[in-house]
Amino acid sequence: MSLLSIQNLSVSIGQYAVLHDVSLKVPQGGVFVLLGRNGAGKTTTLRAIMGLWQPSPGSIRFDGEDITSLHTSDIAKRGIAYVPENMGIFGGLTVAENMVLATANGTYDPQRLDWVYGLLPALKTFWDKPAGALSGGQKQMLSVARAIIEPRKLILVDEPTKGLAPSIIDAMAEGFREISAETTILLVEQNFAFARSLGRDMGVIEDGQIVHTGTMEAFAADAALQDRLLSLSAEGAA
């Protein structure tokens, strides 16, 4: 059974049609990776799911409910968290204040917070610092921590490895692996090595259309397919 089902979704931004007739099913559990080149429509897909772009036409069902026309805040309340490409950190607020805003009633479950600290230990050390003063990697950790401070059903993650050092990417992959044991993750990524290490199911988007779906295992094994869809054979082998 699909946790998230997108049917014939089209999105236009101004005069430009960005997504055309996108259909996608994200199964419950694990990491679903959406791959694609720059400008293919990956971020627009995530923003449409969050209600930040309105589809015209198309429908999005989540956990059995049609969320197509819901307000972004109501979609979030259904249990979907969003880690945007720009991280969406509130730089003028402290890390603690950023975290408290991600809770439904302004209080943390101490056990949950300990679990988050366990996944992202650095978070504890810069807890009272202004979030704007953090490094790129620390901001990314905070953005992820905000998404998991309370149990969610689905986390949308947009290119979390962009601009990060390899050591941080490895730590992040470990974190996502553990998070995906309890929460479904829809990961948008260009770093194929990172995506391959995490993904169970996957799709490829090109020019605003889904051109391939399947298992990551099959896709990773087919260099010709990778080359045709992503021109990634060299990177994929890395």
Place this chain on the structure above:
Amino acid sequence: MSDLFGKLGGIYLLPVALALIAFVLIGAPSSWLTLTVAGLAMGMLIFLMASGLSLVFGLMDVLNFGHSAFVSFGAFVAASTLAALSGWLGAPSILLNIAALVLALAAAIAAGLLAGWLFERIIIKPVYHDHLRQILITMGALIVAEQLILATWGGTPTNVPRPAFLEGSIIIGDAAVEIYRLFALVLGAVVYLGLYLLLNRTRIGLLIRAGVENREMVESLGFKIDRLFIGVFMLGSGLAALGGAMWAGYVTLITPALGAEMLVIVFIVVIIGGLGSIQGTLLGALIVGLSANYVGFLAPKLALASNMILMMIILLWRPNGLAPAAKGH
């Protein structure tokens, strides 16, 4: 050097530096004290008028050129209330004096809140995300508001009576300090403290500060920012009306053009202070208030141009204003 400047208070020392420079230039301590209190009081009143605009600008990305209509509206509602309670104003009982003042200010705030709600729902809501239309429609709304005030209160200047307990001056040495100005100073400080606590010690304040930085992300965390918008807009219009009411008592004679006259100075303060920042707005307002009084005394011919010159200097130094709210990622 910059570390030392930062440790001493950084840009928040600017009003103090301005006052010290003026002390040297003016020479006479009594004149300096009178001008300084007048400048601080004027700054606090401008802060009341401008703080809402700054928040609305920062949180809602709305260029509301009609903001000063709330200033006018508050001034005239307070003037009418005070006129209706003229018996209480002149009464020997200080309690009746205070009651008249409180009722006048409360009426102005209530009128500002109501006008703000109507303004946001009818004028602003259809033009979110469209700056050009915002400018056009809010400028138009300011003209309509002026005409409504003209039709209601007439074109002749309206006298604003003051409660007896705020009349007169306190003599400190050779300096005469108006009691009304001291009251304006204290009221402005109390409102600033209240806003500071609201923004920094409450969850609503946290949401407002977060919303100023990144509205989409606040919504993605499950909060309806539209409700915040209305609340902040009403808060801003209520504060502007309070500022207008206090300003009316400060100048004691008002005309329907009051809002348009205050528009430029309010925008200068918001731009100097930095968008979306209450601290920045207070800082900008105090600097504008002090410099207007000092320049008016030292070089009267420069008085009209002083605010513009001040804004140009500050923007050349800090293009985003003195203490803008963090914005973006």
